[in-house]
Amino acid sequence: MTTSADITPPEEQQRHGAARRPVRASRLRRPAVLWCAVFLGVLVLVALAAPLLAPYDPLALDIKNKLASPSVAHWLGTDDLGRDVLSRLIYGARTSVVASAEVVAVALLLGVSVGLLVGYLGGLWDRVTMQVVDALQAVPALLLALAMVAVVGNGLVKAMFAVGLVFAVSFMRVTRAVVLAEREQLYVDAARVTGLGRAHIVFRQILPNVAAPLIVQASIAAGTALLIEASLSFLGVGIDTTQVSWGGMLETARQFQSEQPLLPIFPGVAIAVCVLLYNLLGDGLRDAVGVRDPAAGAPARSARTRTRLSVVERRPAEAAPASAPADGTLLSVRGLTVAAGDTELVSDVSFDVRKGETFGLVGESGCGKSVTATAVMGLLPGAVRVTGGSVLLDGRDLVRLGERELQRIRGERIGMVFQDPVAALSPSHTVGHQLGEALMVHKGMTRKQAAARSAELLSLVGVPDARRRLADYPHQFSGGMAQRVVIAAALACEPELLIADEPTTALDVTIQAQVLDLLDDLKRQLSMSVLLITHDLGVVADVCDRVAVMYAGQVVEVGSTEDLLLSPRHPYSEALLAAMPHGAPVERLATIPGRVPPAWDWPSGCRFHPRCPYAVERCGEGRPEIADGARCVRAAELTLKGVR
Amino acid sequence: MKKLVVSRLISSVPLLVLLSLFVFGLINLTPTDPAAQILGVGAGEDAKAAYRHQLGLDRPLHEQFGQWVLGALRGDLGKSWFTAQPVTQMIGDRLGVTLSLALLALVLALLAGVPLGILGALRPGSVPDRILTLAVSLGLAVPGFWLALLLALLFALTLRWFPVVGYTPFTEDPGEWARSLVLPATAMAVHTAAVIARQTRGALVDTLNAPYVQALRSRGIPFRRILLRYAMKNAMIPVLAVIAVQMSVLVGVTFVVERIFALPGIGTLLMDGVVQADMPVLQGTVVVVGALVLLINLITDIAYGVVNPKVRPR
Numbered sequence: 001m002t003t004s005a006d007i008t009p010p011e012e013q014q015r016h017g018a019a020r021r022p023v024r025a026s027r028l029r030r031p032a033v034l035w036c037a038v039f040l041g042v043l044v045l046v047a048l049a050a051p052l053l054a055p056y057d058p059l060a061l062d063i064k065n066k067l068a069s070p071s072v073a074h075w076l077g078t079d080d081l082g083r084d085v086l087s088r089l090i091y092g093a094r095t096s097v098v099a100s101a102e103v104v105a106v107a108l109l110l111g112v113s114v115g116l117l118v119g120y121l122g123g124l125w126d127r128v129t130m131q132v133v134d135a136l137q138a139v140p141a142l143l144l145a146l147a148m149v150a151v152v153g154n155g156l157v158k159a160m161f162a163v164g165l166v167f168a169v170s171f172m173r174v175t176r177a178v179v180l181a182e183r184e185q186l187y188v189d190a191a192r193v194t195g196l197g198r199a200h201i202v203f204r205q206i207l208p209n210v211a212a213p214l215i216v217q218a219s220i221a222a223g224t225a226l227l228i229e230a231s232l233s234f235l236g237v238g239i240d241t242t243q244v245s246w247g248g249m250l251e252t253a254r255q256f257q258s259e260q261p262l263l264p265i266f267p268g269v270a271i272a273v274c275v276l277l278y279n280l281l282g283d284g285l286r287d288a289v290g291v292r293d294p295a296a297g298a299p300a301r302s303a304r305t306r307t308r309l310s311v312v313e314r315r316p317a318e319a320a321p322a323s324a325p326a327d328g329t330l331l332s333v334r335g336l337t338v339a340a341g342d343t344e345l346v347s348d349v350s351f352d353v354r355k356g357e358t359f360g361l362v363g364e365s366g367c368g369k370s371v372t373a374t375a376v377m378g379l380l381p382g383a384v385r386v387t388g389g390s391v392l393l394d395g396r397d398l399v400r401l402g403e404r405e406l407q408r409i410r411g412e413r414i415g416m417v418f419q420d421p422v423a424a425l426s427p428s429h430t431v432g433h434q435l436g437e438a439l440m441v442h443k444g445m446t447r448k449q450a451a452a453r454s455a456e457l458l459s460l461v462g463v464p465d466a467r468r469r470l471a472d473y474p475h476q477f478s479g480g481m482a483q484r485v486v487i488a489a490a491l492a493c494e495p496e497l498l499i500a501d502e503p504t505t506a507l508d509v510t511i512q513a514q515v516l517d518l519l520d521d522l523k524r525q526l527s528m529s530v531l532l533i534t535h536d537l538g539v540v541a542d543v544c545d546r547v548a549v550m551y552a553g554q555v556v557e558v559g560s561t562e563d564l565l566l567s568p569r570h571p572y573s574e575a576l577l578a579a580m581p582h583g584a585p586v587e588r589l590a591t592i593p594g595r596v597p598p599a600w601d602w603p604s605g606c607r608f609h610p611r612c613p614y615a616v617e618r619c620g621e622g623r624p625e626i627a628d629g630a631r632c633v634r635a636a637e638l639t640l641k642g643v644r
Numbered sequence: 645m646k647k648l649v650v651s652r653l654i655s656s657v658p659l660l661v662l663l664s665l666f667v668f669g670l671i672n673l674t675p676t677d678p679a680a681q682i683l684g685v686g687a688g689e690d691a692k693a694a695y696r697h698q699l700g701l702d703r704p705l706h707e708q709f710g711q712w713v714l715g716a717l718r719g720d721l722g723k724s725w726f727t728a729q730p731v732t733q734m735i736g737d738r739l740g741v742t743l744s745l746a747l748l749a750l751v752l753a754l755l756a757g758v759p760l761g762i763l764g765a766l767r768p769g770s771v772p773d774r775i776l777t778l779a780v781s782l783g784l785a786v787p788g789f790w791l792a793l794l795l796a797l798l799f800a801l802t803l804r805w806f807p808v809v810g811y812t813p814f815t816e817d818p819g820e821w822a823r824s825l826v827l828p829a830t831a832m833a834v835h836t837a838a839v840i841a842r843q844t845r846g847a848l849v850d851t852l853n854a855p856y857v858q859a860l861r862s863r864g865i866p867f868r869r870i871l872l873r874y875a876m877k878n879a880m881i882p883v884l885a886v887i888a889v890q891m892s893v894l895v896g897v898t899f900v901v902e903r904i905f906a907l908p909g910i911g912t913l914l915m916d917g918v919v920q921a922d923m924p925v926l927q928g929t930v931v932v933v934g935a936l937v938l939l940i941n942l943i944t945d946i947a948y949g950v951v952n953p954k955v956r957p958r
């Protein structure tokens with residue numbers, strides 16, 4: 001639906017998703033919404049001006065001319081009694097507009113007031129009302145309208161009142177939900193404290209918030225009301241004979257369509273077009289006000305993050321630095337550059353992971369660590385591409401492999417562990433099912449063999465009572481246990497390299513150490529290498545042999561953990577270290593102001609220079625290369641403080 | 645699971661009582677006099693009074709309602725004021741038609757809507773996806789009964805592939821039974837298919853962006869396998885909720901479509917009840933349809949529990 005092709009980096013997207021979006025005027029001005037509003041305006045005008053517009057009296061009989069085909073005199077022909085179809089269509093617009101308006105009015109008045117009331121009173125009132133509402137919703141709207149007509153007699157107003165009653169239910173639910181949510185908000189409490197009356201709270205603070213979803217609802221309700229009015233008239237119960245309705249015209253058409261097949265066309269098209277307009281208007285408004293439609297998924301997001309798994313177009317690596325991987329190197333990332341559109345997310349990143357070592361990739365959030373890891377796995381989302389460099393696993397360039405070959409490497413040779421273990425497991429499949437999947441795919445095991453091996457794996461990662469827990473679902477595991485399960489799944493095929501992306505960040509502090517110890521144990525037992533991504537230098541100090549520090553999409557320092565901790569060579573590393581001993585993980589650096597700039601806004605020269613306490617004029621120029629393990633033009637002259 | 649079913653069944657009883665009270669109240673708010681209607685306005689006062697007594701209308705309202713509820717609990721919904729036939733039997737005779745029509749329409753809608761939704765979700769924003777979005781908007785806007793008219797015009801009246809009107813019971817001739825339902829069910833299915841396609845697409849797009857899909861891919865599981873074995877199951881959870889609502893919508897739509905194809909379903913019964921102000925028929929039908937909708941909701945809830953382990957009581 002949304003066709004915007006703009007690529008917003010992940011962080012930016014999250015911020016938009018989380019915050020409540022204000023109504024954006026620019027979105028309201030989008031052509032679709034505008035056109036719908038214009039056409040519906042025209043519809044209302046036609047309804048109002050029907051006597052002026054219609055060439056004939058819609059009820060005037062002309063039996064001689066019955067069932068005529070379109071002609072100059074009767075543009076759309078005549079019906080079984082010789083009445084002009086065009087005139088009847090125009091008058092029909094009147095009926096349908098009145099019907100929609102009445103339903104929306106009744107639903108709004110009743111729904112909003114009851115919703116406000118029960119939402120505010122809560123307790124028993126709320127429960128009883130919801131019971132009644134449930135009962136009311138068990139009846140199809142059409143049925144209730146029919147019952148109403150049977151009881152109080154024919155008439156559009158009465159029938160539509162009943163329909164309005166049904167729609168009031170959904171309006172009420174929306175209002176009540178908003179009120180309940182707002183009640184929790186501090187400001188309502190604050191208002192109460194300052195002695196504002198309840199009525200004041202309702203009108204000043206709740207109504208504005210409920211307005212947006214209600215407008216959307218109203219638009220949809222108007223369309224549905226039109227459909228129901230047409231159905232009732234078609235059944236001949238909605239309106240009396242002096243009123244003209246599109247539904248009634250269709251009933252005539254039903255009887256005479258074998259004689260004049262054009263009869264059903266025009267009223268049907270009129271109904272469909274109007275309902276379409278109401279619906280499109282509702283959809284457009286919904287997008288504009290940012291109300292999430294449970295039925296439509298997330299159109300705005302889906303257009304941006306494409307999930308298509310086509311083999312990513314890979315440009316051949318530019319002349320990668322010729323340094324052949326040193327002996328004992330398992331993974332060698334050379335000059336890796338990743339971009340979303342024209343925006344580089346990761347620039348010229350190089351590092352080596354040796355066999356059997358734990359290599360840390362450290363930096364504040366937003367510096368490109370995770371993008372690097374995802375690129376190594378070949379799992380970048382469609383719009384994000386590797387535009388240069390190579391990822392060599394045992395000398396084989398993963399960047400050039402196709403999806404099929406990559407599948408054989410993922411899981412079998414490289415495993416991956418994620419930040420949020422519960423989210424990394426499918427909520428509706430048992431843990432055993434998910435653990436076994438890789439074994440069945442890569443090792444060709446049967447479900448039974450896979451289950452046996454899965455139980456072994458779970459015991460290996462320290463999940464007690466492993467065999468029984470295979471039948472449990474992810475939500476039955478604690479965060480720490482779930483992370484063990486995810487680790488077990490990543491290790492199922494005994495990969496040579498395990499990429500752990502912030503594996504302890506989401507866990508309790510006490511659990512963090514256990515999981516780190518487990519990773520360290522497993523590394524030794526299975527003699528594999530670990531690429532550990534973290535923002536926590538404490539974690540690095542505990543388990544990493546060597547480390548690369550990343551800032552703003554670049555590696556700024558690389559070396560052994562000991563060197564980094566005791567004698568950092570890059571001012572950014574120093575700042576990270578300065579923040580560490582206080583125990584706080586470095587999501588934000590306390591010691592230096594500012595934060596990592598977003599990817600489209602990276603400064604020229606040394607990307608750290610706006611925040612660097614040692615910056616001099618030449619830092620803002622050129623593109624400092626990594627030399628002697630640090631990307632700093634003053635590396636040689638500075639003496640930086642490590643951990644004391 | 646058993647607990648869930650039982651508790652839901654129990655909680656639906658007050659709902660039904662409430663519903664029937666609602667209809668009963670509505671009926672008694674109005675000054676219709678069945679005696680005058682049936683015997684004619686000119687009938688003698690004595691005759692009318694006797695008739696009212698015979699129908700039990702001279703008793704206090706709460707007694708009448710209590711009587712009706714007691715009867716309903718035993719499966720006796722009273723007798724039609726006009727034909728004196730038991731309402732339960734009248735409904736029973738016609739329920740099959742309405743239900744088979746609604747179910748057939750739902751099956752058709754699922755067969756079309758789910759694959760189309762998947763198609764759109766696999767490449768959001770692509771040309772097929774946009775065509776699908778457009779088609780869904782159209783499908784949501786086109787009135788089912790109009791479609792029924794057009795289908796009847798084309799396939800029944802012009803091409804004569806299907807019967808124009810009428811219904812053959814399944815027990816008589818399954819082939820003819822299917823033939824008599826194909827057109828109405830197709831007309832009804834379009835709207836529901838659009839709803840389901842839209843929901844499936846949205847849910848699947850969300851699911852495919854979920855971290856666990858990335859996790860499965862990181863273990864080298866082929867995409868097709870992830871889609872079929874994992875993503876689909878998770879994406880169907882919200883779709884199920886929509887199916888429940890659609891079933892109730894479909895039952896409503898049958899009322900109109902039955903008329904076009906002259907099918908002897910609940911709809912025609914209801915229409916007769918409305919036109920003649922035959923209150924026992926009306927009340928019985930409304931309550932039975934309400935019960936049906938509640939039952940459908942219950943079935944969906946159970947299915948929901950089967951797919952979604954989080955709500956499954958253990």
Ligand code: SF4
Nearest residue numbers: 606609612619632633
């Ligand atoms: S190059 Fe200059 S600005 Fe950049 S880290 Fe070194 S001293 Fe600081």
